[in-house]
Amino acid sequence: MKGPKRSLDVPKIVNAVLELLAEDPATVPTLRGVAARLGVRPNTLYTYVPDRAALEGAVVEHLLDLAGPAVLSGPAPWRERITAYALRLRAELLARPGAVPFFLSGPMNGPNAVLVGEGLLAAFAEAGLSPGDGARAAYAVIVHVLGSAALAAADLPGPGTDPEQVLLERRAALAAGPPLTSAASEVAAGWNSVEQFTWGINRLIDGCVPSLP
């Protein structure tokens, strides 16, 4: 190879994105911000990545991996494997709401996305689903994880707001609503809690996997 040595590579760039997210989890990183953190001019990144979308895709792939897709092929019973990965991916996303838009701004067709899909298919096959229903169920699980993460990210309180306080205000607002909303305000206010996420994904799995006839 001729020419000057490369000062960066895609993993380094992805890492810079994660650093920005670690410092300010709710802010969507920008190309220029990433470049600045790497001590480089913005257009330098175009040597390693064709455009912003590709960078986002790389970050998505990294996060899918960070959530540990290995658990999907682990020794645990199939349901636990699914819920475990779902919970971990959700946790990674909620820890970095600024990364959530990356998952929703382009197709998820990278290697790790395929790997996760395959893992889900395996789990659902083990549960007794046909390949077709397995595919539908796997997709439904992805929808549930990304959907609830996206809704949670959309509802972020301003920085430096007490979560407890937010919960109370949310509950009060719901309690002032129509009758059923008001009656369920206590539960409804905690829609973005781990408990309710777990409840939802388990009900989804229940519906996908018919219990004994």
Added chain:
Amino acid sequence: MKGPKRSLDVPKIVNAVLELLAEDPATVPTLRGVAARLGVRPNTLYTYVPDRAALEGAVVEHLLDLAGPAVLSGPAPWRERITAYALRLRAELLARPGAVPFFLSGPMNGPNAVLVGEGLLAAFAEAGLSPGDGARAAYAVIVHVLGSAALAAADLPGPGTDPEQVLLERRAALAAGPPLTSAASEVAAGWNSVEQFTWGINRLIDGCVPSLP
């Protein structure tokens, strides 16, 4: 009231957004684009709306209404009411992918959002769920609808691409994947179809509403 007459109001502005979406469903409307269509300078909109987020919220409210929340309190059996509204909201979103980000860039706490929530709670109450479980189930349904719409919007083919062609390419790509993915490629390629959406939401409801013990 003193001062010159207002030339606009929020509904007119929302309407302009919908017109832009009708002409170019996949492109997210911008403040400046909306202003241009109304024959007005960009900053004029700030007389009617505090910022972009508020405009987005107004559009969300309009679309929630456009999907016809009345069906939720209609005479049909509870399950049909839920799936009917879900299908209609999904249809409105898929017809305007450019509006999907609006649903995910701020809290959904407008009157119509509350109304939809109340309708879902009523349906699930009729199904025999406790208020708490009803709230969890209603939230899960919202997650499913918005999540699948968001994923579908993220996967939009370039403008002027034949959907049939896209399906074939997607299927081929999946067929080249790992074993289970490959085996399910036919079904998996159609993940954003109405049929699979219906399947998913019905399975979700199945899981939420315990059948006879």
Added chain:
DNA sequence: ATAAATTTTGTACAGCGTACATTGTGCATC
């Protein structure tokens, strides 16, 4: 008729992603 209130505009700014020509660097070749 004048004054006050309020809408609309003009102008501007900082930030975004990205294109293009230029400069600089380092290996392969002579």
Added chain:
DNA sequence: GATGCACAATGTACGCTGTACAAAATTTAT
């Protein structure tokens, strides 16, 4: 060991975004 080429990084720039702020225009109340 000098030379030239291939490539990386930069400088500069464009069009776009949302949004301030002060000036102008318009309508009503006095």
